[in-house]
Amino acid sequence: MRHRFTSLGVVFAVALASLCLAGPRLSAQQLSVDESNQPFKPFRIIADIYYVGTNDVACYIIKTRAGLILLDTGFEEAAPIVRANIAALGFKLNDIKIILSGHAHFDHVGGHADMKQATGAQVYASAGDAVVLESGGTRSFHPLKPFKAVKVDHVVTDGAAVRLGDLTMIAHLTPGHTEGNTTWTTVVAENGKQYNVVFVGSMSINPGVHLVDFAPWPEIAEVYARSFQLLKGLPCDVFLGPHASFFGLQDKVQKMNGNAKSNPFVDPEGLHDYIARFEKLYRDQLQQERQRKSSSAHPFRKQEPVNSILE
Numbered sequence: 461m462r463h464r465f466t467s468l469g470v471v472f473a474v475a476l477a478s479l480c481l482a483g484p485r486l487s488a489q490q491l492s493v494d495e496s497n498q499p500f501k502p503f504r505i506i507a508d509i510y511y512v513g514t515n516d517v518a519c520y521i522i523k524t525r526a527g528l529i530l531l532d533t534g535f536e537e538a539a540p541i542v543r544a545n546i547a548a549l550g551f552k553l554n555d556i557k558i559i560l561s562g563h564a565h566f567d568h569v570g571g572h573a574d575m576k577q578a579t580g581a582q583v584y585a586s587a588g589d590a591v592v593l594e595s596g597g598t599r600s601f602h603p604l605k606p607f608k609a610v611k612v613d614h615v616v617t618d619g620a621a622v623r624l625g626d627l628t629m630i631a632h633l634t635p636g637h638t639e640g641n642t643t644w645t646t647v648v649a650e651n652g653k654q655y656n657v658v659f660v661g662s663m664s665i666n667p668g669v670h671l672v673d674f675a676p677w678p679e680i681a682e683v684y685a686r687s688f689q690l691l692k693g694l695p696c697d698v699f700l701g702p703h704a705s706f707f708g709l710q711d712k713v714q715k716m717n718g719n720a721k722s723n724p725f726v727d728p729e730g731l732h733d734y735i736a737r738f739e740k741l742y743r744d745q746l747q748q749e750r751q752r753k754s755s756s757a758h759p760f761r762k763q764e765p766v767n768s769i770l771e
């Protein structure tokens with residue numbers, strides 16, 4: 461199994477590196493699948509929210525009085541890391557009652573099927589991503605590496621509340637990166653203070669996807685625009701995301717371990733910057749595609765003035 465994955469890995473390492481990490485890593489290092497699948501020490505982020513993902517692919521445990529919610533399961537191959545992290549924090553797999561996802565790509569939901577089988581947890585997803593999850597990634601406007609298909613038990617709509625015990629997760633549909641890309645929010649309390657937590661969805665544009673005249677999803681440009689608008693309206697204190705690089709995991713953990721006076725994950729500006737960075741990439745691509753389209757519609761316009769007066 462391992463060598464089969466590795467041969468595929470060459471192709472998908474490129475896909476992964478440029479795809480989910482496209483924005484922040486455009487000119488920085490790009491991670492292969494193996495490089496994204498390294499162990500990372502699990503820890504409590506704030507209140508009852510814990511990080512249990514790999515060095516790059518984020519997975520979160522949210523503890524409630526009625527059990528655990530797991531947001532994202534990572535690559536199928538990340539399961540040993542994620543399970544060890546959950547155990548290291550003293551949690552039991554059997555206490556996972558709900559499995560959520562940010563978006564249905566193999567590096568975030570590849571472990572869903574096995575985790576569901578191991579825990580009996582209920583899987584919640586948006587309608588758009590439910591189709592992708594139940595087809596193992598094959599029924600998508602832009603299929604990537606397939607993963608183990610998983611049955612979705614509950615479909616969530618925009619604004620839907622998923623409740624477990626004393627905790628509520630709200631689904632905000634931010635499609636574009638996938639059909640049902642979802643930003644999750646919740647409110648937690650620590651030391652008598654309340655915090656709005658945003659688990660932002662991925663806002664990058666997959667390589668090979670066009671925003672103008674894109675047959676697989678003709679309205680994709682408007683869809684992205686609406687998603688950016690939605691994100692700008694979310695109250696945020698704690699900023700988290702699907703990849704470590706999106707929200708500066710490594711730096712923030714270092715600050716935390718260095719006895720920072722305040723929790724470094726309280727970072728509303730981080731979300732602000734994230735939205736601005738990806739919206740700029742979106743606008744630049746849209747502008748380039750529109751220019752290309754208009755110049756190809758008038759191929760001789762630019763050359764006209766040169767000799768025309770000499771006629």
Ligand SMILES: [Zn+2]
Binds near residue numbers: 479565637
């Ligand atoms: Zn992705």
